Amino acid sequence: MSEGVTKKFMYLNRKAPYGTIYALESLEVVLIGAAFEQEVNLVFIDDGVYQLKKNQSTGVNSGIGMKDFSKTYRALEDYDINNLYVDQESMNARGLTEEDFIVPVQILATAQLRELMQQQDVILSF
Numbered sequence: 748m749s750e751g752v753t754k755k756f757m758y759l760n761r762k763a764p765y766g767t768i769y770a771l772e773s774l775e776v777v778l779i780g781a782a783f784e785q786e787v788n789l790v791f792i793d794d795g796v797y798q799l800k801k802n803q804s805t806g807v808n809s810g811i812g813m814k815d816f817s818k819t820y821r822a823l824e825d826y827d828i829n830n831l832y833v834d835q836e837s838m839n840a841r842g843l844t845e846e847d848f849i850v851p852v853q854i855l856a857t858a859q860l861r862e863l864m865q866q867q868d869v870i871l872s873f
Contacts, residue, residue, distance in 0.1 A: 755867040756780050760795035761872060764817065771797050771816055781826040788867065789823075790860065791852070792834040793873075796841055799833070801850040815834045816856035820850045834860055 758777050762769040781787050791799055803817045823831070829851045836845070838854065845854060854862065864870060 753784065755786045755788065755866060757790060757864060757867040758866045759870060760789065760791045760798055761793045763794040764798040764800075769873040770795070773871075773873055774816065774819060777823070777828065778826060778871075780834065781823075785827045786830075788830040788832065788863065789828065790832045790834070790863075792837050794837075794841075795836045797845055799831075799842040799850060800843065800863045801847060801851065808819050808863070817849055823850065832860065833864065843853055852857065 758780075760770060760773050764770040777789060786841055796859055798817065799820060800817070820831075823829075831850060832855050833845075833848070833852045835854050835856050845852065
C-alpha cells in the first residue's frame with residue numbers, strides 16, 4: 748500500500764461475544780488496522796450488540812468459562828478508534844438501550860448503516 752494512503756475499514760460484528768472466536772478475533776484485527784493508521788469503523792449488529800453490554804458474566808459459575816474481554820473496548824479510544832456504531836433495530840430487538848453499553852456509541856437506523864457501508868473501502872464481517 749502506498750505511504751500516506753488511508754482506507755476506510757468497516758468491521759461488522761454480528762456474533763455474540765462468547766461461544767465462538769469471532770468477537771475476540773474482530774477486536775484483534777481492529778487493533779491491527781488502527782496500528783496501520785487506517786480509518787476504523789466498528790459496527791455492532793444482530794447478536795454482536797451483546798459484545799458491548801456492561802456487566803458481562805463469563806466466569807466459571809456462568810458456564811462460559813472464558814475471560815471477559817469486554818473491558819478492552821474501553822481501550823479503543825487510546826488507539827484513536829472512536830467510530831463505534833450500533834444498529835438500532837438489533838439493539839431494540841434485544842431489549843437494550845444506549846445506557847447498557849460499556850462505551851459510547853452512535854445508534855444508527857438501518858438506512859443510515861447502509862449509507863455508511865457505501866462509504867467504506869473495505870468491509871470485514873465477523
